[in-house]
Structures are given as C-alpha cells and as structure tokens.
Amino acid sequence: MSIWDYANPTRFLRLVQVVLPWLTGLCVIAFAAGLYMSFFVAPEDYQQGDTVRIMYIHVPAAWLAMMCYSIMALSSLGTLVWKHPLADVSAKCAAPIGAAFTFMALVTGSLWGKPMWGTYWVWDARLTSVLVLLIMYLGLMTLWRTMEDPIRAGKAAAILTLVGALNLPIIKFSVDWWNTLHQPASVMRAGGPTIHPDILWPLLVMAIAFTLLFFVLHLMAMRNEILRRRVRSLRLRAAGAAQPGTVANATQPAE
Amino acid sequence: MDLGPHAGFILASYGLCLATVLGLIAWVRIDKVLQERALKDLAARGISRARPQTKEHTAS
Amino acid sequence: MSSWALTLFKRDLRLSVRVGGSAMVGVLFFLAVVTVIPFGVGPDLNLLSRIGPAILWIGALLATLLGLDRLFQADRDDGTLDLMLMAGRPLELVVLIKCLAHWVATGLPLVIAAPMLAIFLNLEPAAMGAVTVTLLAGTPALTLIGAIGASLTVSLRRGGLLLAVLVVPLAIPVLIFGVSAADAAIHDPVPFLTPFLILCALSLIAAVIGPVASAAALRFAAD
Numbered sequence: 450m451s452i453w454d455y456a457n458p459t460r461f462l463r464l465v466q467v468v469l470p471w472l473t474g475l476c477v478i479a480f481a482a483g484l485y486m487s488f489f490v491a492p493e494d495y496q497q498g499d500t501v502r503i504m505y506i507h508v509p510a511a512w513l514a515m516m517c518y519s520i521m522a523l524s525s526l527g528t529l530v531w532k533h534p535l536a537d538v539s540a541k542c543a544a545p546i547g548a549a550f551t552f553m554a555l556v557t558g559s560l561w562g563k564p565m566w567g568t569y570w571v572w573d574a575r576l577t578s579v580l581v582l583l584i585m586y587l588g589l590m591t592l593w594r595t596m597e598d599p600i601r602a603g604k605a606a607a608i609l610t611l612v613g614a615l616n617l618p619i620i621k622f623s624v625d626w627w628n629t630l631h632q633p634a635s636v637m638r639a640g641g642p643t644i645h646p647d648i649l650w651p652l653l654v655m656a657i658a659f660t661l662l663f664f665v666l667h668l669m670a671m672r673n674e675i676l677r678r679r680v681r682s683l684r685l686r687a688a689g690a691a692q693p694g695t696v697a698n699a700t701q702p703a704e
Numbered sequence: 705m706d707l708g709p710h711a712g713f714i715l716a717s718y719g720l721c722l723a724t725v726l727g728l729i730a731w732v733r734i735d736k737v738l739q740e741r742a743l744k745d746l747a748a749r750g751i752s753r754a755r756p757q758t759k760e761h762t763a764s
Numbered sequence: 765m766s767s768w769a770l771t772l773f774k775r776d777l778r779l780s781v782r783v784g785g786s787a788m789v790g791v792l793f794f795l796a797v798v799t800v801i802p803f804g805v806g807p808d809l810n811l812l813s814r815i816g817p818a819i820l821w822i823g824a825l826l827a828t829l830l831g832l833d834r835l836f837q838a839d840r841d842d843g844t845l846d847l848m849l850m851a852g853r854p855l856e857l858v859v860l861i862k863c864l865a866h867w868v869a870t871g872l873p874l875v876i877a878a879p880m881l882a883i884f885l886n887l888e889p890a891a892m893g894a895v896t897v898t899l900l901a902g903t904p905a906l907t908l909i910g911a912i913g914a915s916l917t918v919s920l921r922r923g924g925l926l927l928a929v930l931v932v933p934l935a936i937p938v939l940i941f942g943v944s945a946a947d948a949a950i951h952d953p954v955p956f957l958t959p960f961l962i963l964c965a966l967s968l969i970a971a972v973i974g975p976v977a978s979a980a981a982l983r984f985a986a987d
Binding site: 493498499500502503506507510545546549552553556557560561563564662666669670672673676677679680683684686687 | 753
C-alpha cells in the first residue's frame, strides 16, 4: 500500500471515509485529555501564575504552523518532482489551516506577552519570522485563487512554496542578528527538554491533539477539493457539449 | 476556578483559539455541503461522471 | 553563444529605456517615497539621519517592486515570451539576462540617485557611501527575487499588487542585511564587511534561485 495507490481520487476518498471517524474520535479524546491536564493537572508557574496555561495552546499552534508549511513543501515536491495527482490538492488544502494555526500562535503569543512582557508585540527573531510565515500563507492562498485552472495554479503555488521554504530559515537566521526577547528553545533541544514533566506532558498531549485536528481538517478539506474539481470538470464538459469544438471541451483537467 | 489577575488574557486566548477552530470546522463542513449540492444538481440535470457507451475519455 | 545573450540584453535595455520611461519613473517614485516619509515622521534631522539608511532601502525596495511587472508582461502581450520559450536557449539564462537588463535600467538608477537623496535625510558622507554600496550589492537580489513573483503573476490581468505581496517576504532578508550593513558602517562596534558579504551572498544565491524558479514558473504559465 503505497502513496501511489491513492493517486486515484476515488480510492483516496474511500480511504478518507474509513479513516476519518477514527481520527476525529482520537482527536476529541486528545483535546479532552489535554484541556483537562492543562487546567487541572498542570501546576501554576512560580513566576507567571496561571498565565502559563496559555502556553498549552500557543506552543502547539506554533509547532503546527511550521509542520503545516513542511507538509505544503513536501506536497509541492510531490507536484513538481513526482507529479502525484493529489499533491497539489494536499498543498491547497493545507494553506488555510496553516494560516489559521499561525494566526492562533501570533494572537495567543501576543495575549501572553502583554501580561508577561508588558507589550503585545516586539520585533524579535521568532515573532518576526512567524509573521512573515503568515504573510506567505496568505500570499499562497491568494495565488491559488487568482488562477482559474487548478492544475496551473497548483504548479505556480508549488514553486512559490518551495522558494518560501528556502526563505524561512534565512529569515529566521538573519533576524537572529536582532535582540531576541522570546524564550529560547526548551523542548526541541539537543540535550532533551528542560521543562518539568508536569508541564511537559500536558503540552505534548495538546500537541498531539492539535496534530490530529490538522489531519482531520486536512483530509476533510482534500475531500471537498476533489469534489470541487469534479464539479468544475463536469460543468466544463457540459458547457463543451453545448458548444462542441471549444477548448474547454477538449481539455481534461485532472480530478 | 480562579485564574489569577490575568484571567482575561487566558480566557481571551482560549476563546479566540476555540473560535478559530470552530471557524475552520464550519468552513470544511459548509464547503462539503455546497459541493455535494452542486454535484447533486448536476446529476439531476443529467451531467454525471458515468462514462457513456461509445467514446473513451483518455485522461491526460 | 554569447551573441544571442548580448542581443537579448541590448534589446531589453533599449525597450525599457524607451517605453514608458521606466527608468526615470522608478527614480521619481524613489524620490517621492523619500520625500513623503519626513512629512510623516517629522523633520527632526537627528531622527532622519538615524533611520535614513532604512528609508532609502525601503524606497528602493518599493520602487523595484513597482517596476517588476514590466519584466515579462510586455513580452507576454506581444508573444515574444512564447518565442523565447520555443527558441531552444536555456530559459534560465534568458531570465537572468532579462533581469540584468532590467536591473541596469531600473535598479542602477536607484543606486545612482541614492547619494543625492541621502542629502535630504541628513546622512553623513560615510553613511551615504555605505548605503550606496549596499544598494549596489543588494538591488540585483531584489530584481532577481522579484523575477520569481513576476513570472508567477505574468498571466494575470492586474498581477502587480499580488506580485508585490508575494515578493516582499522573499526580499526581507535582503532588506535586513542591506540596512544592517549600512548601519554598521556608521556605528563602530559592528564590522561592515560581515553583513555586507552576506548581502553579496544573497545576491549570488538569488542569481541562481531566481532564474531557476522563474523559468519553471514561466514554463507552467505557458502550457
């Protein structure tokens, strides 16, 4: 069972139908557990008090924002290099979800920063590069909407996604020249996490919950996109049948 | 439960995230309904994906 | 091999200098931006000389963004782009030469105008020189990165605004290092060469990635 077995949209839709209820159920359970742990199990922070609970949505949202872009970049490779038929569907559907997660990360970070740092915003390395990430997501979503033919739009978006993937580490690295107020990495570090397990576990559970949420939404959105392309090709075919011999009749866009 | 002096910020964060997630879910579900309705509408007009008898569509 | 390259370069240069006066318009826009900012920020000369390099860099970035949709649009409209695609020459080189010609016609005038505009911002001679040199090294990067946006939006009617939106995130590192180098020349502790060499590196990287991505996008826009 390889990814190429699911190049056929119909077979993919059947897979989605089977997998989705389980994923949704797992996601709900994970969120229930995570939220319970975030509010009732995790202790108050010594300095920050209860505001540290914002971390349990801020950090997973930020992780997801980056993971989503990685998935888009992989999908773009799938479109341009391996020419998988559903790769551009995956990329297109991931963009709004990724943008939403980035927005959540920025807003929760801002609401966390005001009581903690005294300011809603500061131009340090991490905040700036996440803001740029949001702009790139929105730019990609706009690019998708400006081209009529989804296949051509998919290829253009794939190129832009890949160039952006090169750009993001450059921005992160170059903005590091400025002072950074944001907390340095304390989970994904070479020496292992430095935060206490009582705080770490709710964080990981919430991260799993967010990841599952992403996959649920992504699969549902991919299903919708496949249906949307079917509608489009049917309409084109109908229009072509009404006026035989037109270009619209001759081209057969992929699902 | 007492969330401390900055409860407003905590509630605002969680509330906004909840609203965003609900917005995403709403988008996905409404889109599904719209597409299925369009497909049903087209099928009612006789335009469907069932391949007709004679010509074979060669997918490019 | 180089004769077709030279011909293309001369053609593009001649067209952009002649049609619509794109070179002069870019410089005029640069002047407009540099003039408008003191109206907003206030005429405090100390403040202006502190943010001067940044204003010049932002003005150059905006002026470049505005001129970019001319890179491929005219050729697409009259069919020359299709000819270039069919000509059998490496499309990446074609894009590189067009970018070079575009930079000479629109980017270089900005670099030349920068010292004069620096006077309006009360920059001292060292700062003036630093900004000019950094613009010289960095504006090619802006044009080359902009070519990616230009080729992605070439088939769109009013692609200009979308082009700017797509290019700005990609151009941010260039802006950061350009201003950083210009500031480093004025304030002693930070060496000028470090950010400047990174800026040059960015231009060289853009010289590879820009044409490659742009050519790929043009091929897809053409099918």
